[in-house]
Amino acid sequence: MMLNYHPTIEMLTDYAAGSLPLTYSLAVSTHLEQCQECQQHVRKLELLGANLFTKKAPDQQTTDTLKETFFDKLNAEVEANTATQAVASTLENAEKAPLDGYCIPRSLRQFVSRNYDELSWMRLSPAVKIATLCEEDGVQVALTRIKAGAHIPTHTHAGEEITLVLEGAFSDEKGIYSCGDFVSRNAKHKHKPRVTKDAECICLTVLDAPIEFTGWLTRFLNPIMRRHHPSTQRG
Template sequence: MLCYHPSLDMLTDYSSGSLSLPHALGVSAHLDQCADCREQLRRLNTLGAELFAHQETTAPEAKLDSLKASLMEKIGQQPQPTERRAPAVDERLRSIPASLRRLIPNGYDELDWMSLTPSFKLAMLSNEPGGAQVALSRIKAGAHMPTHTHTGNEITLVLSGAFSDEDGVYRKGDFICRNDDDKHRPRVTKDAECICLIVLDAPIEFTGWFTRLLNPIMRRFHPSTVPSNA
């Protein structure tokens, strides 16, 4: 059972189409693995359509607040849907969320992994100039990612294995949001390596004496620091 999910506000933004594409990708990959959030999204889609169907473009603010309150009240009243059987997929891609398979067409091992430390690798999936960075992190069993802070918001989605930090233990499918107030040192469980999808609005900053040398590399490859004409 998954313990960490996107917030209701984030799911609402996803439902309305106002979430940025990198962040929407992270939510989609979580939805592929979480029946509870799929049901929440179905309710938001259904009730959002109803809201807009009855909303007048010149409706007063009090009326809009009333409609929103009614929408949230009805979320818990929707019937449970029947789960559909997923189509057969290539065995190499079975463990990869459907939303990510176009970016990882041949499995994790065929990606272009960049070794940052002996136990920590990174593979870029998307680096649109001026936007968020979408990448995979891969850490060996029992190892830890260097202590770091965030210079912007970060989404982490566990794709395989598990890791822990000062705030909890995160397993496959868990969706974690961090901001620039967070500082942590993720450690992978000893039974298996851990692969995560990460969406970074800004580069992370390593704080250790030696790992600080990696910070220029992280800034160099992050699209927010790359000129749009590069």
């Protein structure tokens, strides 16, 4: 499956180095389960990092030779492992047998054992509900579930918002996002996500500050969002 939206190379580098905060690492890990392109990037970054720590500084000619040999071997390994990973993934998915027809990502099974219905959902509207999975250092990781054809009202971001599509698809002013796509928004963005009409949409979200609804009918939700976000509960 070809995905159109991915974590930045800076985020993947921090993830490979083990320096990305756990809340963001959870979103990246979930994306990696579906994205072979980013899997390859992370594998290269990890091996490059290991190579830098274990080898003495060589001259330029040796460096060029090492790089050429390194990437040749790496690409060969990635191609050889792709078929094995695909078979393993198929077998694992067959064992899940989720009750709601959805396959829970491996990285989220510590929070969702069998199906999304088992979570404690907070309803924002008849079409939108949210379930918090974890909180750390003022950052909230949650699932957002939106009915087919519905939308989240226009809002801005006081901080950074990472959205990873787990099921279904949605669109906003900048594009269409399908299962596996990794979308980043910040305080510069204002959007109105709308779910496609064929199926509900479930997204993993990482928020370091609560979103702010801008419509005069929906602003009453802002105190609720602030009250349930860990960044406003500290101090």
